[in-house]
Amino acid sequence: MSIQNINVALIGNPNVGKTSVFNMLTGLNQQVGNYPGITVEKKIGFCKLPHNIKANILDLPGTYSLNASSMDESVVIELLLNKNDKLYPDVAVVVTDVENLKRNLLIYTQIKDLEIPTILVINMADRMETKGITLNIPYLEEKLKTKIALVSSRKSRGIEELKNLIVSYKTIPNEPCLNSTVIDKDYFEKLQHAFPNQLLYKLWLVITQDVNFSNLDRNEIRSTFTKSHSELKRLQQKETIKRYQFINDVLKEGLKVDASMAKDIRAKLDRVLTHKIWGYFIFFAILFIIFQSIFSWSTIPMDFIDSTFASLSSWVAEELPSGILTDLLSQGIIPGIGGVIIFIPQIAFLFLFISILEESGYMSRVVFLMDKIMRKFGLSGKSVVPLISGTACAIPAIMATRNIENWKERLITILVTPFTTCSARLPVYAIIISLVIPNERVFGVLNMQGLSLMLLYLLGFGTAILSAYILNKILKLDSKTYFVVEMPSYKLPLFKNVGINVVEKTKAFIVGAGKIILAISIILWFLASYGPGKDFNEAEAIVKERTIQKPLNEVEFENAVASQKLESSYIGIMGKAIEPAISPLGYDWKIGIAIISSFAAREVFVGTLATIYSVGNSDNEATIKSKMQEEVNPVTGEKIFNFATGISLLLFYAFAMQCASTLAITKKETNSWKWPAMQLVFMSALAYFVALLAYQLLK
Amino acid sequence: MQNTIHTLKKGEKAIIKDFDIDLIPLKLLEMGCLPGNLVELLQIAPFGDPLFLDINGSHVAIRVETAREIEVELIKTNF
Amino acid sequence: MVQEIIAFTILGLAVAFLVKKFFWKSKKKKDCGGGDCGCS
Numbered sequence: 155m156s157i158q159n160i161n162v163a164l165i166g167n168p169n170v171g172k173t174s175v176f177n178m179l180t181g182l183n184q185q186v187g188n189y190p191g192i193t194v195e196k197k198i199g200f201c202k203l204p205h206n207i208k209a210n211i212l213d214l215p216g217t218y219s220l221n222a223s224s225m226d227e228s229v230v231i232e233l234l235l236n237k238n239d240k241l242y243p244d245v246a247v248v249v250t251d252v253e254n255l256k257r258n259l260l261i262y263t264q265i266k267d268l269e270i271p272t273i274l275v276i277n278m279a280d281r282m283e284t285k286g287i288t289l290n291i292p293y294l295e296e297k298l299k300t301k302i303a304l305v306s307s308r309k310s311r312g313i314e315e316l317k318n319l320i321v322s323y324k325t326i327p328n329e330p331c332l333n334s335t336v337i338d339k340d341y342f343e344k345l346q347h348a349f350p351n352q353l354l355y356k357l358w359l360v361i362t363q364d365v366n367f368s369n370l371d372r373n374e375i376r377s378t379f380t381k382s383h384s385e386l387k388r389l390q391q392k393e394t395i396k397r398y399q400f401i402n403d404v405l406k407e408g409l410k411v412d413a414s415m416a417k418d419i420r421a422k423l424d425r426v427l428t429h430k431i432w433g434y435f436i437f438f439a440i441l442f443i444i445f446q447s448i449f450s451w452s453t454i455p456m457d458f459i460d461s462t463f464a465s466l467s468s469w470v471a472e473e474l475p476s477g478i479l480t481d482l483l484s485q486g487i488i489p490g491i492g493g494v495i496i497f498i499p500q501i502a503f504l505f506l507f508i509s510i511l512e513e514s515g516y517m518s519r520v521v522f523l524m525d526k527i528m529r530k531f532g533l534s535g536k537s538v539v540p541l542i543s544g545t546a547c548a549i550p551a552i553m554a555t556r557n558i559e560n561w562k563e564r565l566i567t568i569l570v571t572p573f574t575t576c577s578a579r580l581p582v583y584a585i586i587i588s589l590v591i592p593n594e595r596v597f598g599v600l601n602m603q604g605l606s607l608m609l610l611y612l613l614g615f616g617t618a619i620l621s622a623y624i625l626n627k628i629l630k631l632d633s634k635t636y637f638v639v640e641m642p643s644y645k646l647p648l649f650k651n652v653g654i655n656v657v658e659k660t661k662a663f664i665v666g667a668g669k670i671i672l673a674i675s676i677i678l679w680f681l682a683s684y685g686p687g688k689d690f691n692e693a694e695a696i697v698k699e700r701t702i703q704k705p706l707n708e709v710e711f712e713n714a715v716a717s718q719k720l721e722s723s724y725i726g727i728m729g730k731a732i733e734p735a736i737s738p739l740g741y742d743w744k745i746g747i748a749i750i751s752s753f754a755a756r757e758v759f760v761g762t763l764a765t766i767y768s769v770g771n772s773d774n775e776a777t778i779k780s781k782m783q784e785e786v787n788p789v790t791g792e793k794i795f796n797f798a799t800g801i802s803l804l805l806f807y808a809f810a811m812q813c814a815s816t817l818a819i820t821k822k823e824t825n826s827w828k829w830p831a832m833q834l835v836f837m838s839a840l841a842y843f844v845a846l847l848a849y850q851l852l853k
Numbered sequence: 854m855q856n857t858i859h860t861l862k863k864g865e866k867a868i869i870k871d872f873d874i875d876l877i878p879l880k881l882l883e884m885g886c887l888p889g890n891l892v893e894l895l896q897i898a899p900f901g902d903p904l905f906l907d908i909n910g911s912h913v914a915i916r917v918e919t920a921r922e923i924e925v926e927l928i929k930t931n932f
Numbered sequence: 933m934v935q936e937i938i939a940f941t942i943l944g945l946a947v948a949f950l951v952k953k954f955f956w957k958s959k960k961k962k963d964c965g966g967g968d969c970g971c972s
Contacts, residue, residue, distance in 0.1 A: 219883045257885055257911045384875055391874055394882050398909075420912075421895070430899035479935035482942065522914045526900040535903070559878065636878040637919065641905060641912040670953065673946040680943050 161241055162201075162209045162320055165230065165265060166249035167258050168216030169515070169642035171277045174307030175249050176213040177654055179317070184658070196229075198241075203321050212241055218257075220264040221390060222363050224556045231363055234268055235356055245323035246272045247316070252282055252289070253643060255409060259298075259401045260394070263331060266299065267355035271326040273301055273319050280306040286412035294408040299327045308648060330355075332400040337392040362386055420643050424519070433523050444507045445608045448580075450601060452499035456584065457777075459499075463492030464777045467768070482679055485768040489778070490675025493581075493761030494668040500584070501577045502660045504546050509655040511542070513647035521639050531619050532626025534558050534637065537567040541618060544574035545611065547663065548816045552823055559636035566625045568823055569833060572816050573618035575611045575808070578667070578757040582807050583610055585760055589782055590800030613808055671761050674751055678765045681725040689722035717788075720766070739806065739842070740799035740849035742787065749806070756812045798852035802845040810841035856927055858904065858920035861894040867925035868892070869908075876922045885909030892925060 166172040176184075180199025197213040214233065215226035222228040233239055234246075246265050250258035255276065265272050276289070295302050301319050305312035319326070335342035335354060346354050381389070426432050471484040511517050517539055525535025536558045544551035551571050558564040575583070584607075591606045689696065697714045706714060720726050728750075729743030736746045748762040760778060767781040785794040811817070817830040824830075861867055869890050877886065885908045886892075895912070896905035902917045 218880060221879055221883065223878075223880055254911065256909065257883075260883055387874055387879065390879060391882055391887075394879075395887050398885065398887060424896055424905070428896055428898060428905070433899065475935075477935035479939045482939045487942075518914075522896075522898050522903060522905060525914075525916070526898060526902045636880070637903065637914075637916045638878055638880050638884065639903075639914040640884070641914055643912070669949065673949045673953075676942055676946040677950070 156206070158205075158207045160207060160209050160244040160320075160323070162211045163233065163241075163243035163246050164211060164213050164249060165246055165261065166216060166275075167218050167251075167254070167261065167640075169640060170216075170249050170251040170254070170258055171307050172216060172249040173213065174648055174651055175247075175275060175277060175305060175313075175316075176211060177650055178305075178307055178310065178313045179209075179211055182654065182657075184654070201317070203317050205321055207321055209320060210241070212243070217261065219261050219394075220359060220363075223559070226556060228363070231359060234265070234270065235359060243270060245320060245326065246270045247275055247320070248272055249275045249277055252276050252278050252287060253285060256398075256401055256405055259405075260397055262298070263334075263397045263400065264355075266328075267330045267334065267353075269328045269330065269353060271323050271328045273303060273316070273323070273326060274298060275303050275305050275312075275316060277305050277307060279304045279312065280309045288410045288412075290408045290410075294404065297331065297404045297408065299329060299331045301326055308646075332397065334393050334396050337396055338389060341389075362390060423644055424641075427516070427519050428523055433519070437520055437523065440511075442608065444504075445611055446601070446604045448500055448503045448507075448607075450604055452503055453584075453588075455499040456496055459492065459496045460777045460779065463488055463495070466492075478683075481683065482676070485683075486676050486679030486765055487672065489764040489768050490672045490761050491668075493675070493757075493764055493778075494664060494671050496760070497577065497581060497667075497757065498660060498664060500580050501546070501663055502656055504577055504580075505656045505659045506652065508543055508546055509652045510647045513645065513651060515642040515644045517542075518639055518641050522641065525637065529563075531622045532563065532566050532629075533570075533619070533622050534560060534563040534567070536637075536639065537563065537622075540567055540571050541574050541615060544571045544576060544618075546577050546659070548572045548574070548576050548813065549819050552816070552819050555823070559638070562626075562629060562631040565631070565824060565829070566622050566629070568820055569625060569829060570618040570622045572811055572813065572820075572833060572837065573614050573621065573809070575614040576756075576813075577663070578755060578813065579610075579807050581757055582752075582759045583607060583804060585779060585782065586795070586800050586803050588779060589795045590797050610804060610808055617809065667755060667757055670755055671758050674758050675761050675765050678725060678747075678751065678762055681728075682720055682723050682766055685719065685723035685726065687722070690719055693718040693722065725766070738849070739845045740802045740853060742794055744785075745794075745799075745803070749812075753812045753814070755814065756807060756810075759807070798849050801852055802849035805848050806841045806845040808841070809837055809844055811837035856925050858892060858894070858906065858915075858923045858925055859917055861892075861925065861927070863894055863897055866891060866893045866928045868928065870924045870926050872923045877919065881913070881915065881919070884911045884913050886923065891928075892923075 164172055164176055176197065176199060179201045183201070184197060184199040199211045199213065201209045201211055203209055212233075214230045217227040217230050220231055220234075222231050233241060234243075236242060248258075248262045248265055250262065262272065262274060274294075282288070289304075291302055291304070303312055303316040303319055305316060342354060342358075345357055349357055427436060467484040467488045470488060471480060474480040474483070511520075520538050520542075521535040523535075524538045528535050528537055537555070540551040540554045543554055548571050551574070552568050555564050555567045555571070558567060587603050587606050591603050594602050596602055596605065684690070693715050697711065697718050701711075701714070721730070725747055726743065729747045732746045732750070733743045736743075736749070741749070744763065744766050747766060748759045751762045752759040763782065764778045767778070767785070782795050783793070786792060787794055811834045817834060820830040820833060821827055856867065858867070869886065869888050869892055871888060872886075887909070890909040891907075892909075893907040894904060895907050898905070898914075903914045904917065904920050905912070905914045906920075
């Protein structure tokens with residue numbers, strides 16, 4: 155028997171555990187990509203089913219209904235309307251939460267109207283007992299014209315039943331469970347009459363939604379059947395009421411709640427977590443714990459990775475036959491890869507905390523708690539989520555602004571999010587802090603280095619909020635404010651969901667950023683190892699001549715030749731050219747090169763310095779950190795990474811817009827070059843002047 | 854004076870009566886904010902805004918400016 | 933000699949990769965929206 159491929163689409167409201175069901179079906183057999191042309195995350199997983207059936211499972215973005223109000227939701231509609239899409243589902247699985255069945259069923263009734271075979275998953279079945287809920291499954295199946303799988307992703311129950319239902323998808327009825335056209339009979343009859351071959355509900359979606367619809371000319375439909383915005387909305391309201399009436403009728407028989415059995419910890423928790431004093435106190439305590447732990451816990455694996463790669467480099471240099479490839483490996487490629495791997499601990503911790511906050515339902519409380527305050531700065535409570543996830547990476551954070559309904563609030567959030575301390579800044583901060591801030595404790599408990607890092611994070615948030623305030627005053631935009639946030643019930647985060655999320659995100663980040671860092675390290679190595687003219691080619695003679703009065707021993711001589719070569723190499727020439735612009739900030743030309751290369755992506759900084767110092771140093775065994783520590787100014791003999799330069803560098807990296815990908819995503823989300831250009835110019839100028847000021851005051 | 858969700862006190866329940874559909878986002882309707890449905894004010898955020906509601910079993914937070922537009926009829930609680 | 937050939941091949945690959953990543957894609961933008969659209 156040959157293998158049969160089927161497409162399964164997972165659909166459902168946000169916060170119903172759709173991703174848990176997806177993870178249970180597919181395990182780690184997942185691919186995360188993007189829909190063509192837009193940055194909505196596309197998650198496809200694979201699952202082997204009985205009877206030689208292989209299912210491609212598509213995890214669609216969470217949506218409350220088929221009325222799209224964001225790009226994420228449009229994806230769902232466009233897929234369901236386009237039968238020619240290669241991912242068009244053979245069967246739809248609508249995931250619902252047993253506690254919110256009424257609301258979750260709304261989208262189910264809409265999907266049914268599209269006449270796609272639909273399975274209903276009632277998730278979180280393990281909570282039925284504590285909530286006093288009983289379901290009449292046969293009755294529900296009959297009324298909703300479907301098959302139901304009772305699933306508990308927490309207890310891993312019900313997934314086999316779901317798999318069996320998917321296998322037998324052809325037996326599932328695909329007719330609608332209610333007739334919603336009664337809301338305006340005349341109108342719908344005419345519509346059907348004009349396009350007899352089309353599904354009525356599809357036509358209705360084409361009229362009301364802003365989506366592509368390939369088979370039909372939408373203008374043709376719209377010109378004859380369009381109504382005013384207000385009239386359409388009234389009809390949509392009628393439609394919603396009609397659907398809820400149906401759902402209420404069904405649930406009256408199908409779902410019984412014994413309120414006396416219900417134990418609700420939500421109310422108690424909310425009383426504390428959204429309290430006007432305790433709420434803020436707890437929020438800041440959580441942030442503090444996150445940042446302290448990121449710094450102190452990850453230093454151990456980071457130091458280990460750093461020294462491992464240093465000894466790997468020296469091993470390669472000694473064991474392989476000497477030559478240019480060996481040098482490229484030991485001085486360019488291995489330090490370059492090391493500069494990527496070293497990210498893993500901190501990024502993993504950060505994604506771990508963020509996904510726990512989101513999974514548990516706490517993030518919505520933060521939105522609720524912060525809305526009024528954020529609005530004073532022209533932001534929305536929902537801006538808190540991008541600002542917090544911006545600590546991982548500005549790119550997903552900017553995408554997360556999509557659920558901010560108000561355009562002005564959303565634009566301001568997009569513009570200021572790059573100020574938050576993203577994980578690419580972390581290695582730069584980490585290495586500079588460890589060089590210039592003493593590893594001591596203040597008040598006996600607080601680690602000074604951890605505290606400095608916390609201050610840098612606060613500086614990032616502070617600048618973001620301050621710039622939001624200024625932007626709010628400057629920008630003259632008028633847009634309607636809508637603000638609707640669902641407050642999901644609290645849940646213990648599922649280890650599997652958090653784990654998969656951390657692994658996927660870290661992997662994507664390391665692979666994506668890693669390729670760029672590696673390529674830049676290789677090019678830098680060549681630029682640093684070759685140079686024009688006799689300054690480079692006759693380096694040994696020049697050094698000999700210079701030190702004729704006071705001959706050096708062998709090691710000193712080798713190092714002197716290496717640094718003479720580096721200075722007259724291509725990269726040295728480039729660095730020297732920009733030195734006048736950056737020396738007022740306290741940087742030498744090597745740091746200048748590192749800064750320039752980090753305009754592609756900040757995290758390149760450490761790798762670049764690693765490569766430059768490896769080329770200019772015959773000692774392969776030293777770690778990046780110790781090489782930076784030993785670096786002295788050849789004229790004054792002072793350490794390069796002293797306190798003033800360190801602070802100046804930290805501030806420069808805190809403010810500068812050094813991320814090509816963020817600019818690209820800003821362009822895409824705002825649909826204009828104006829905003830990313832403004833980000834680049836404004837942030838870089840700010841960075842330069844603040845760093846200048848800091849160095850001049852501190853030196 | 855007409856009661857709206859905004860005039861409710863914490864813990865009070867009411868029935869949604871009417872609202873101007875052009876001022877209410879569709880998403881809120883889909884969450885169950887429809888005439889005849891029950892609404893309970895669960896929590897008020899610090900500084901009095903937004904409001905945390907139980908609308909027809911859905912837990913949602915909305916801003917005061919939206920809450921002001923939704924007329925309700927208070928349900929008298931029995932003591 | 934062999935080492936040199938391999939080393940410069942790696943250099944060529946690195947340059948090609950970066951050029952593709954930062955320049956080639958921006959030209960492609962008109963077709964697919966550009967950036968991280970997965971069209972490469």
